Amino acid sequence: MAQHVLVYFMTSLILVSAQDVKYFLKGQDIHLMPSISEQPTGILWLHNKNDVVLSTAFKDHVPSSYKNRITLDRVSAELTIKNATYEDSGVYLLGMNINNKRNTFQCTIEVIDKVSKPxxxxxxxxxxxxxxxxxxxxxxxxxxxxxxxxxxxxxxxxxxxxxxxxxxxxxxxxxxxxxxxxxxxxxxxxxxxxxGKRSDALQIFGISCYCIMVIIVCCLLYIIHQHLKGKETQHDKGQNI
The missing domain is CATH 2.60.40.10 (Immunoglobulins)
Incomplete structure (x- = not known):
């Protein structure tokens, strides 16, 4: 039965004119509610042409990817998607059977993040x-x-x-x-x-001071090394005499 209803809606859904995008924050719930006057007897929600939920007189058919994430109101055809993710963005299309008449509803949503501190x-x-x-x-x-x-x-x-x-x-x-x-x-x-200019100047000054200190230390070490080397040479000469 579910397959027959799915085929019925898939062949009857007609894309309506583009609507303004509706925005939802990541992590919040998405609520999609069509404007209808009577309770439908068959409901099919699609997301980017992939089925989200198919509701018939007998039961609701939900793909595994949407298990425990969606709630469908059979009276209003409202679709609620919990904990919105960026992947939930896209075009949602609803097909309904009301008094044996085919009805469609379309909306485009985009899940976005909060603005971070600039x-x-x-x-x-x-x-x-x-x-x-x-x-x-x-x-x-x-x-x-x-x-x-x-x-x-x-x-x-x-x-x-x-x-x-x-x-x-x-x-x-x-x-x-x-x-x-x-x-x-x-x-x-x-x-x-x-x-920034002060910081750059201080940084350049600090680097310059560091380089000068390194040069001074190297020079001192060299002088000390040469001095010690000279003493060792004199000591060796004294022992040879």
């Missing part, structure tokens, strides 16, 4: 101008939106060019990163652009 770096182009770069890790970078804000000014995009007055410039710039479901914010003070 990182802001500064690239000095000269002593008065710099570029702030806002970045964050994501498996879905195409969904990220960046917005910079400072008093009286807003700009979209990951990069922001600023004017730096001096090393005491306390102007604060905020970068807001968002995807369709979550957002995170980080702040940066203009004077922090000079921290």
């Amino acid at each position: 990182n802001i770096s500064c690239e000095m182009s000269d002593t008065k101008q710099a570029t702030l770069v806002c970045s964050t890790e994501s498996k879905h970078p195409h969904l990220l939106k960046f917005k910079w804000s400072s008093p009286g000014k807003e700009q979209t995009g990951p990069n922001l060019t600023i004017s730096v007055r001096n090393e005491d410039d306390d102007q604060v710039y905020r970068c807001d990163v968002s995807n369709p479901l979550t957002n995170e914010t980080a702040s940066f003070t203009a004077k922090d652009c000079f921290l």
Whole structure:
């Protein structure tokens, strides 16, 4: 019986026009609910043309890959998928038999991650101008939106060019990163652009000091070695006399 119903729906399902993508966070439950007025007598849910659940008057048929992960409401035809994974993204197609009439419903979903805390770096182009770069890790970078804000000014995009007055410039710039479901914010003070330069200078100074110390130590060891070698030579000459 299940096979006959499956064939029935597979031959009757017609792709409807594309709909807006619905987003769900990884680890949360996915709820797909069609708008129907009466209880269907047969239900078939497909994911990327692969069956998810086939419900007939007798029982529900669920593939092993979806065992213990899905719940089907026979009255509303709502499909719930527990603990969403990235692999659950794609096109879902529903075929229903309502009053001996074939009905279809389609939706496209994408499972995404939360936005992680952004990182802001500064690239000095000269002593008065710099570029702030806002970045964050994501498996879905195409969904990220960046917005910079400072008093009286807003700009979209990951990069922001600023004017730096001096090393005491306390102007604060905020970068807001968002995807369709979550957002995170980080702040940066203009004077922090000079921290990198100071750090680089200190690092170069430290390396230079280290190299000088190594050279001095090597020279001292060489002098000591030569001095000891000279004493040994004199001692050997004294014994030979």
